[in-house]
Amino acid sequence: MSRTERMKIVHVETGLHLYGGAQQVAYLLAGLADRGVDNVLVCPPGAAIGQHFAGSAVKVIEVPCSGDADIGFVFRLARVLRAERPDLVHLHSRRGADVLGGLAARKAGVRAILSRRVDNPEAPWLARLKYQLFDRVICISQGIADVLLSEGVEPARVRVVRSAVDAAPWTQPESRAAFCAEFGVDSDAIIIGVVAQLIERKGHRVLFEALARRRTTQKLAIVIFGQGPLRAALEAESRSLAVPVHFAGFRRDLTRWVGCLDLLVHPALMEGLGVSLLQASAAGVPIIASRAGGMPEAVRDGLNGRLVPPGDAQHLQETLDELIAQPELRRRLADGGPRLIAEAFSVDTMVDGNLAVYRERRATP
Numbered sequence: 001m002s003r004t005e006r007m008k009i010v011h012v013e014t015g016l017h018l019y020g021g022a023q024q025v026a027y028l029l030a031g032l033a034d035r036g037v038d039n040v041l042v043c044p045p046g047a048a049i050g051q052h053f054a055g056s057a058v059k060v061i062e063v064p065c066s067g068d069a070d071i072g073f074v075f076r077l078a079r080v081l082r083a084e085r086p087d088l089v090h091l092h093s094r095r096g097a098d099v100l101g102g103l104a105a106r107k108a109g110v111r112a113i114l115s116r117r118v119d120n121p122e123a124p125w126l127a128r129l130k131y132q133l134f135d136r137v138i139c140i141s142q143g144i145a146d147v148l149l150s151e152g153v154e155p156a157r158v159r160v161v162r163s164a165v166d167a168a169p170w171t172q173p174e175s176r177a178a179f180c181a182e183f184g185v186d187s188d189a190i191i192i193g194v195v196a197q198l199i200e201r202k203g204h205r206v207l208f209e210a211l212a213r214r215r216t217t218q219k220l221a222i223v224i225f226g227q228g229p230l231r232a233a234l235e236a237e238s239r240s241l242a243v244p245v246h247f248a249g250f251r252r253d254l255t256r257w258v259g260c261l262d263l264l265v266h267p268a269l270m271e272g273l274g275v276s277l278l279q280a281s282a283a284g285v286p287i288i289a290s291r292a293g294g295m296p297e298a299v300r301d302g303l304n305g306r307l308v309p310p311g312d313a314q315h316l317q318e319t320l321d322e323l324i325a326q327p328e329l330r331r332r333l334a335d336g337g338p339r340l341i342a343e344a345f346s347v348d349t350m351v352d353g354n355l356a357v358y359r360e361r362r363a364t365p
Contacts, residue, residue: 010088012090021092024092029058088113117144165345170258195266204267286334288308
């Protein structure tokens, strides 16, 4: 970027942990800084993303936000925007940063852009009213964009910039022996992983039903990464299965382990895109995912995985059996993952996509 194109963006991320959407914001800010953009990060006190950028070229301003009902956040953020006088404010998270952030931007006279990372539907009247607050809504998948468009949000307001993954850390996993020792898995089993919050819409129970339907005798082990309110119930239900299920909890070191899986299964009922799918592809792990939301964009059927109808345990069971029985097919799908990431989900592609939206809005009177 030439100096005449230099711009200043205030980014608002209210998540406390550096994963999911916040990790995407961290990728974005680093990439924008490399391209000459001045970045200001607004985040809650003690947020991991603020600590991540402490002492860097990104200016960090801590502003308390206690959620969607924290009306005071409108005034606190508006004060920051008036003081910083950015070209744009980019609102990244739902927790207080969408509607409240849009109101703050309107109050401060600053154009607002919103990133939308979920595909859950909203009432059409609410969607049309809510998204008037934002000059542009950046959807991380076409699936999310389609939801907004179906609710009556103007197409001119919607853009698609897909999430990214930094592939390098996912390409050097631990040894299989280390994985088996860490998670108590037999070394001669086919290892199937699930990486998702333990909540209903992630579809763990669909996988359990599929496993209960299996009639083949191939030795399997299921390792479930993640935490959430369904853990106790899922652990109890898993005990009735003929397949060992290991609950690994939330792990900050997934880069060490995902590449050891023989197969990743993501039977979610709905999903904006699925960053765990991108991570598995970067690691060269074949995938079975649901044909819902943005998942068909992250898993191209026949290239890096297979797609099944959401909630269809029988179809999932049949696809599991197919991939378990065909190691050559798993290898071919594994090889397709890194190619897809390089072509469509690189960090540079994501950063340039967001930057194009900034330039578009900055150039419009």
